[in-house]
Amino acid sequence: MGYKKASFIENLAEKIGLIPDLHKEGYQEFDSDMRHFSDEKVAEMYENFPPPEKWNDWIEFDPKSWPKKKKTNYQIVPTTCFNCESACGLTAFIDKSSGEIKKFEGNPYHPGSRGRNCAKGPATINQVTDPDRILFPLKRKGKRGDGEWERISWDEALDTIADRIRKALKEDRHNEIAYHVGRPGHEGFMNWVLPSWGIDGHNSHTNICSSGARFGYNIWYGYDRPSPDHAEAKFILLISAHLESGHYFNPHAQRIIEGKMKGAKLATMDPRLSNTASMSDYWMPSYPGTEAAVLLAMALIILEENLYNRPYLENWTNWQEYLEAKHPDKEITFENYIEAMKEEYKEFTPEFAEKESGVKAEMIREIAVKIGEAGERFASHNWRSAGASNLGGWAVARCLHFLTVLTGAVGAKGGTSPNSWNKFKPEVPNPPKPQKKWNELHFPKEYPLAFFEMSQLLPHFLKEGRGKMDVYFSRVFNPVWTYPDGFTWMEMFMDETKFGLHAALTPIWSETAFFADLVLPMGLAPERHDINSYATHGGTWVAFRQPVLREAARRNGTPVQYTYEANPGEVWEEDEFWIELSWRIDPDGSMGIRKHFESPKRPGEKITIEEYYQYIFERIQGLPEAAKKEGLSEFEYMSKYGAFEIEKGESYKKNENLLSKEQLKGSVVDKKNGVIRKNGKDIGVMINGEAMVGFPTPSRKNEFYSQTMVDWNWPEYSTPTYIKSHIHNDVLDKSKGEYVLVPTFRLPTLIHSRSGNAKWLVEISNRNPIWMHPEDAAKWNFKTGDLVKMNTDIGYFIDKVWVTQSMKPGVVACSHHIGRWRREQDSDGNRWATNTVDIENTATGQWKMSTKRGIKPFESSDSDSKRIFWKDGGVHQNITHAVHPDPISGMHTWHQRVRIEKPGPDDNYGDIFVDTNKSHEVYKEWLAMARPAPGPDGLRRPLWFKRAFKPDESTYYIKDDKNNPEK
Numbered sequence: 007m008g009y010k011k012a013s014f015i016e017n018l019a020e021k022i023g024l025i026p027d028l029h030k031e032g033y034q035e036f037d038s039d040m041r042h043f044s045d046e047k048v049a050e051m052y053e054n055f056p057p058p059e060k061w062n063d064w065i066e067f068d069p070k071s072w073p074k075k076k077k078t079n080y081q082i083v084p085t086t087c088f089n090c091e092s093a094c095g096l097t098a099f100i101d102k103s104s105g106e107i108k109k110f111e112g113n114p115y116h117p118g119s120r121g122r123n124c125a126k127g128p129a130t131i132n133q134v135t136d137p138d139r140i141l142f143p144l145k146r147k148g149k150r151g152d153g154e155w156e157r158i159s160w161d162e163a164l165d166t167i168a169d170r171i172r173k174a175l176k177e178d179r180h181n182e183i184a185y186h187v188g189r190p191g192h193e194g195f196m197n198w199v200l201p202s203w204g205i206d207g208h209n210s211h212t213n214i215c216s217s218g219a220r221f222g223y224n225i226w227y228g229y230d231r232p233s234p235d236h237a238e239a240k241f242i243l244l245i246s247a248h249l250e251s252g253h254y255f256n257p258h259a260q261r262i263i264e265g266k267m268k269g270a271k272l273a274t275m276d277p278r279l280s281n282t283a284s285m286s287d288y289w290m291p292s293y294p295g296t297e298a299a300v301l302l303a304m305a306l307i308i309l310e311e312n313l314y315n316r317p318y319l320e321n322w323t324n325w326q327e328y329l330e331a332k333h334p335d336k337e338i339t340f341e342n343y344i345e346a347m348k349e350e351y352k353e354f355t356p357e358f359a360e361k362e363s364g365v366k367a368e369m370i371r372e373i374a375v376k377i378g379e380a381g382e383r384f385a386s387h388n389w390r391s392a393g394a395s396n397l398g399g400w401a402v403a404r405c406l407h408f409l410t411v412l413t414g415a416v417g418a419k420g421g422t423s424p425n426s427w428n429k430f431k432p433e434v435p436n437p438p439k440p441q442k443k444w445n446e447l448h449f450p451k452e453y454p455l456a457f458f459e460m461s462q463l464l465p466h467f468l469k470e471g472r473g474k475m476d477v478y479f480s481r482v483f484n485p486v487w488t489y490p491d492g493f494t495w496m497e498m499f500m501d502e503t504k505f506g507l508h509a510a511l512t513p514i515w516s517e518t519a520f521f522a523d524l525v526l527p528m529g530l531a532p533e534r535h536d537i538n539s540y541a542t543h544g545g546t547w548v549a550f551r552q553p554v555l556r557e558a559a560r561r562n563g564t565p566v567q568y569t570y571e572a573n574p575g576e577v578w579e580e581d582e583f584w585i586e587l588s589w590r591i592d593p594d595g596s597m598g599i600r601k602h603f604e605s606p607k608r609p610g611e612k613i614t615i616e617e618y619y620q621y622i623f624e625r626i627q628g629l630p631e632a633a634k635k636e637g638l639s640e641f642e643y644m645s646k647y648g649a650f651e652i653e654k655g656e657s658y659k660k661n662e663n664l665l666s667k668e669q670l671k672g673s674v675v676d677k678k679n680g681v682i683r684k685n686g687k688d689i690g691v692m693i694n695g696e697a698m699v700g701f702p703t704p705s706r707k708n709e710f711y712s713q714t715m716v717d718w719n720w721p722e723y724s725t726p727t728y729i730k731s732h733i734h735n736d737v738l739d740k741s742k743g744e745y746v747l748v749p750t751f752r753l754p755t756l757i758h759s760r761s762g763n764a765k766w767l768v769e770i771s772n773r774n775p776i777w778m779h780p781e782d783a784a785k786w787n788f789k790t791g792d793l794v795k796m797n798t799d800i801g802y803f804i805d806k807v808w809v810t811q812s813m814k815p816g817v818v819a820c821s822h823h824i825g826r827w828r829r830e831q832d833s834d835g836n837r838w839a840t841n842t843v844d845i846e847n848t849a850t851g852q853w854k855m856s857t858k859r860g861i862k863p864f865e866s867s868d869s870d871s872k873r874i875f876w877k878d879g880g881v882h883q884n885i886t887h888a889v890h891p892d893p894i895s896g897m898h899t900w901h902q903r904v905r906i907e908k909p910g911p912d913d914n915y916g917d918i919f920v921d922t923n924k925s926h927e928v929y930k931e932w933l934a935m936a937r938p939a940p941g942p943d944g945l946r947r948p949l950w951f952k953r954a955f956k957p958d959e960s961t962y963y964i965k966d967d968k969n970n971p972e973k
C-alpha cells in the first residue's frame with residue numbers, strides 16, 4: 007500500500023482544510039504493509055459531526071444563502087434508514103423554528119454503518135417531502151382497481167379489519183388471514199403478533215430474493231446466511247455486485263474497502279462488469295448458472311495442492327458418515343476422505359470449469375491457490391445473484407461454503423461466520439406459543455424443503471382453487487410490479503372471491519396498492535418504531551428506528567400518545583397499528599389474544615410503545631449499565647443515540663463454545679457420532695474429548711454429506727454439486743436468437759418500489775436498457791438506443807439496447823427497479839418515476855400494456871417537480887416473466903431464456919404483452935419437477951430445518967390419509 011506519503015494535491019488540500027488531514031500523526035498506522043483503522047479512529051474521522059451533547063441545539067449556516075449568514079437551529083434525532091435491509095444509522099436534522107425535518111445525515115454512533123450512508127440514506131428526505139405521498143387512510147369506492155378512493159378514519163379502518171378477522175378466527179378459518187411482507191426490518195414484532203392470533207399467517211418476499219442462497223448455506227451448517235468478516239480478510243470472493251448493491255450494501259462495502267486497504271485481494275464472479283467487479287483484483291465474467299462449476303474446480307485445486315485445513319475438516323465435517331454412506335467399501339480414515347473427495351470432483355478441472363463458465367482456467371487456478379493460502383482469513387458472500395437466478399442456484403452457495411469449510415474459515419476471524427452469531431434477537435413481553443396451524447398456501451406439500459413461503463405461487467394456488475385469502479395485508483409489498491407474472495397477481499387481486507379484504511400497509515402508492523380495498527399509510531424511516539440488528543461484521547449491534555418528530559416532541563416536553571399525531575397527515579406506524587388491531591379483534595380478552603398486548607407493568611391495560619421497547623432494551627446485555635452511566639432509562643438511551651454495540655467484534659468460533667456442567671446434566675452421548683442429546687434434543691457434540699455446542703445440524707457439524715437430501719428424495723445431491731441451470735447453454739437455441747437475460751442486478755441508487763418517490767435517486771437512474779456486448783450488437787445490427795423485442799416464455803417487452811463492453815458476450819442484462827407505471831385512473835403517485843400506461847385485457851388471460859406518456863414535469867409544492875428533464879421511465883420487465891420455482895429450495899429462478907427479435911412496425915417502446923394462461927402452464931411444468939412430502943415419519947418438512955414463524959412441532963406431521971397412507 008502506498009498511501010502513507012501524501013501527494014502534492016493531497017498536501018495542498020489538507021493544508022487549506024479542503025479535506026481532513028489524513029496524514030497527521032495517528033491517522034495511519036502501518037502493520038508491515040497493512041493499514042489499520044480501529045473503530046475509535048473511524049469515529050475520529052467524524053470529528054466534525056455534531057457531538058451528541060449538542061444534538062438538542064445545533065447551529066448551522068444555510069449554504070444556499072451565502073454570502074449572507076443565515077443561521078438554522080436544529081434538533082438532531084437519530085433513526086435508521088428504511089431503504090434497504092442494512093438499516094444504517096441516520097440522523098434527522100429538525101429545524102427548531104418550523105418543526106420540519108430538513109435533511110438526513112449518517113449516525114456515527116451506529117456500529118454497522120459508522121456514520122456512512124449510500125445515496126439512498128440522505129434521499130429519505132425526498133420520500134418524506136414527496137408531494138405525492140399518501141397522508142390519510144383510504145377506502146376504495148367503486149370496483150376494486152377502478153382507482154377511486156375516499157378518506158376514512160383510522161378507527162373505521164381498524165374496526166373493518168378487526169371484525170373480519172374475529173369472524174374468520176371464530177369460524178376456524180385461520181389460514182385465510184395472511185400478512186405478506188416486502189421490506190421487513192421489524193425485528194421480532196410480527197413473531198409476536200401473528201402467533202398471538204394463532205395463525206400461520208406470515209408470508210414473505212424471500213422466495214424471490216434470497217432463499218436459494220439460504221438453502222445452500224443451511225444444508226451445510228444449519229445457518230442460512232453468511233456473515234463475512236471482510237475487514238479482517240486476506241482474500242474476499244464475491245458472487246454478486248456486492249460493493250454496489252449487495253446485501254448489507256454500505257456496511258459491507260466500507261469493510262470490503264477497509265480489507266482491501268489492509269492488503270486483502272478481492273475477486274468477483276459476475277457476467278457484468280459491475281462497479282464491484284471494476285474495483286476487484288480479479289473479475290470472473292462467468293456464464294450465468296455455472297458458478298458452482300468454477301467453485302468446485304477451486305475446491306479440487308485446494309484439495310490437490312494440500313491447501314486444506316486438516317484439523318478443521320477432521321473435527322468439523324461429518325466425513326465418517328460420508329464414507330460410510332457413499333464409500334462403504336473404504337476404511338473410515340481421514341486420508342480416504344480426502345482421496346474420496348478428490349475422486350468425486352475429478353471432472354471439475356479448471357479446464358472443465360472454463361468450458362462451462364468462460365472464466366479462464368489460469369485465473370481459476372490462481373484464485374484457488376490464493377484462497378487456500380488465505381486459509382481461515384477467507385471471506386465470501388453469495389446472496390441473490392446466482393443463488394436467486396438459476397435452477398439449482400442454491401448449489402452455488404453450497405459450493406462456496408465448501409471453500410470456506412476446506413480453508414477452515416467458518417466462523418474464523420477474517421473468515422465467514424453464520425449470520426446469527428452477529429445478530430441480536432429481542433425478547434418480547436407476553437410472548438405467544440407457536441401457532442398450531444400450518445398454512446399450505448404458504449408451505450405446500452410439494453415443496454417440503456422450500457426455505458421460505460412459496461409466495462410467488464400464491465396467485466396460482468388461488469387460481470386453481472386451493473384456498474382463499476379473506477383478510478390479506480400487503481406490507482411495503484408490491485408483487486404486481488416486483489414479482490414475476492404480475493398480471494396473474496392482478497387477476498387474482500381483482501377477484502373478490504380470491505382476496506376478500508386487501509389492506510395495503512404502504513408509505514407510497516404502488517401498482518399493488520391500486521388493487522387494494524384499504525390503503526393505510528405507514529411511516530418511512532423517520533416516522534416509525536422498529537428495532538434492527540444485522541450481521542455486518544464480526545460484532546453485534548442493535549439499532550432503533552424511531553419517529554423523530556415524536557421523539558423531538560417528547561424531549562421538548564410535549565409528548566404525543568400515538569405516532570400519527572406527530573407524523574405528516576395521519577401517517578402511522580405498524581407497531582401501534584398491530585397493538586390496536588389486536589385489542590379490537592379480542593375486545594374482552596375472551597379469545598386469548600388481548601393478553602399478549604397488555605402492559606407488562608400495568609396488568610389489564612394496553613401496552614404502550616415505550617413499554618414495549620423498554621421491556622426489550624432493558625434485557626440487552628450491557629445496555630442497562632451504559633444507560634445508567636448517563637442517568638437515562640434504556641429507552642431514553644436508545645432514543646438518544648439510535649444504536650448500541652452489544653459485542654465488539656470478537657464473536658468468532660462460537661461452535662467451539664463448551665457446554666456447561668448444568669447443560670450436560672442428564673445428557674447422553676451418541677457413541678457413533680459423538681452427538682450429545684438431552685430430553686430428545688441434540689445440544690452439542692464431542693470434539694477431541696470436549697463437549698462443544700457445534701452447529702444446529704443432525705451431526706452438529708458441517709455436513710459435507712447430507713442424509714437429509716437423501717431422505718427427502720434427492721440422493722443425487724447428497725454432497726456439494728454443480729447443477730446445470732434452466733438457462734444453460736445446452737438448452738438455448740442460438741439459431742433462434744435465444745439468449746440468457748440477467749434481470750437480477752440493481753443500480754445502487756435504487757430501491758425496489760420506493761425510489762419512485764425519491765427525486766434525487768430517480769434523477770440519477772431512470773432507465774433500464776438491455777445491456778449487450780458489441781459483438782452481439784453487431785450480429786443483430788443493433789446500435790445503442792435501438793428498440794429490441796425480448797420474448798419470454800409468456801409474452802414480451804420492448805426495450806432499448808445499450809451497447810457496452812461491460813457485458814459478457816452471449817449474455818444480456820436488464821436492471822430491475824425501473825419501469826414503474828400508473829394508469830390514467832390512478833391517483834398521482836411516484837410521478838418522478840412512473841410512466842402513464844394503458845392496460846388492455848384483449849381476451850381471457852391476454853394482457854397488453856402500452857405507454858401513453860413518459861415522465862414529465864408537474865406542478866406541486868416541490869418546485870423541483872417543474873424541472874424534471876428526464877422523460878423515459880424505463881420498461882416493466884418482471885411482469886413478462888413466468889414463475890420458475892426451484893423444486894428444492896423453492897426460490898424463484900430469475901434468469902430468463904429470451905428470444906431476441908427486431909421489433910415490427912407496430913411495436914413501440916414500453917409495449918408489454920403477457921398471456922396468463924401460458925404462465926399457468928409454465929407454473930404446472932415447474933410444479934411437476936417437485937418431489938413432495940411426506941418425508942421420513944410422515945413429516946412435511948425436516949424438523950431441524952428453520953422455518954419463518956415456526957409452528958408447533960405437532961403440525962409438522964401430515965395427518966391426512968391421502969398424502970400419507972402409512973399414518
Ligand code: SF4
Nearest residue numbers: 087090093094124127
Ligand atoms: S445501504 Fe443505503 S439504503 Fe441501505 S440502509 Fe444503508 S444508507 Fe440506507
